[in-house]
Amino acid sequence: MPRQVDHELRRRQIAEALLRLTACRGLEAVSLRTVAAEAGLSMGAVQHYFGSKDEMLLYAVSYQDALRTERITTRVLAGSAEPTPKAILRACVAEFLPITEQSRTETLVGIAFFIRALSEPALATSYAENLPKTLTFFAEQIRQGQRSGTVAADRDPEHEAEILWGLADAQGTEILLGHRTPEQSLATLDYHLDRLFGA
Amino acid sequence: MPRQVDHELRRRQIAEALLRLTACRGLEAVSLRTVAAEAGLSMGAVQHYFGSKDEMLLYAVSYQDALRTERITTRVLAGSAEPTPKAILRACVAEFLPITEQSRTETLVGIAFFIRALSEPALATSYAENLPKTLTFFAEQIRQGQRSGTVAADRDPEHEAEILWGLADAQGTEILLGHRTPEQSLATLDYHLDRLFGA
Structure with missing residues (x-):
């Protein structure tokens, strides 16, 4: 297979091993050595694809985000070929909640990554680039709702994006800790979206 | 001094040492030994007051919560002898945000505690008792707003409490990571409360 494809496939294989490890044993368990073992590769092979643990982490989190975006797109388009902004936002938040085994793993990895970002400026910077993208996307959907008349004109898209993100x-967190059931969280989400898109 | 008072003072002294340690070096740095050293006590003395690390942790987090509640009460009453539900909620969330050195430490301790609760069922249970208290208090303030006519009757107090908690x-998190300034977060809070209490 072409060299570039092989390179990308190997990086994914390593990222998947890292994500499995993090979900089962926490980010502390992640090292070039443990990831290599989990991926069935030599340490030298892993070092060939990633210069450092942080580089590997960053790639794994971006990879996880890309997979999630794909799932959301599939889910939204399964509902309608021309989904409304409300349907898009509901799918985004619902897919973000740790309801399935996969989204639960993603949430745990996200938390582990966040903890590391608190003490590693390089990771915080990358982390700082991802969240605004989500918030900008949320705000854009709300603005789209305003243009089509489903969101009241006096709603502030940026503040509303922050509030929706906070809900997600x-x-x-509450689902992970067993404070709330997925059904309860989805009910709060629907309550919120029904009001936001109630114009 | 009376034995009971002495006992409580010692526990606080130990809790304060634990909180300082956690804020500076993370929860992993916390052990009976390191806390004893930080508190200037012997390990035997610490063990006299707390049977285990988790018992010590639980006490420290409750102590921190009690201090915060005191600060909020002082802050709210400084504004008015009969504060409105909106003023009370604003003070709660504003005091919760990691804006001062103290609330920043509290947030870091809360996150460290949360991470531990994810893998320690005993801590998750205690954690599970605290958050609902906050949510119930938020919902009660919103209901009070409905009784006095400042919150629309069709708002659901429980869902609204969850949404407000999510915002906080x-x-x-975003302030800690440097995504948002305290001013931006407070602007979102005020935007949200102005709408909620806009009946």
């Missing part, structure tokens, strides 16, 4: 983030 | 939680 906090409900994820 | 996520803004705290």
Whole structure:
């Protein structure tokens, strides 16, 4: 197979091993050595694809985000060929909540990554690039709702994006800790979206 | 001094040492030994007051919560002898945000505690008792707003409490990571409360 494809496939294989490890044993368990073992590769092979643990982590988190975006797109388009901004936002937040085994793993990896970002400026910078993208996307959907008349004109898209993001983030935590069931969290999400798109 | 008072003072002294340690070096740095050293006590003395690390942790987090509640009460009453539900909620969330050195430490301790609760069922249970208290308090303030006519009757107090909590939680994270300034977070809070209490 072409060299570039092989390179990308190997990086994914390593990222998947890292994500499995992090979900089962936490980010502390992640090292070039343990990831190599989990991926069935030599340490030298892993070092060939990633210069450092942080580089590997960053790639793994971006990879996880890309997979999630793909799932959301599939889910939204399965509902309608021309989804409304409300349907898109509901799918985004619902897919973000740790309801399935996969989204639960993603949430745990995200938390582990966040903890590391608190003490590693390089990771914080990358982390700092991802969240605004989500918030900008949320705000854009709300603005789209305003243009089509489903969101009241006096709603502030940026503040509303932050509030919706907070709902997703906090409900994820509460589901993980067993404070709330997925059904309860989804009910709060629907309550919120029904009001936001109630113009 | 009376034995009971002495006992409580010692426990606080140990809790304060634990909180300082956690804020500076993370929860991994916390052990009976390191806390004893930080508190200037012998390990035997610490063990006299706390049977285990988790018992010590639980006490420290409750102690921190009690201090915060005191600060909020002082802050709210400084504004008015009969504060409105909106003023009370604003003070709660504003005090929760990691804006001062103290609330920043509290947030870091809370996150470290949360991470541990994910893998320690005993801590998760205690954690599970604290958050609902906050949510119930938030919902009660919103209901009070409905009784006095400042919150629309069709708002659901429980869902609204969750949404407000999400705002507090996520803004705290974003301030810690440097995504948002305290001013931006407070602007989102005020935007949200102005709408909620806009009946």
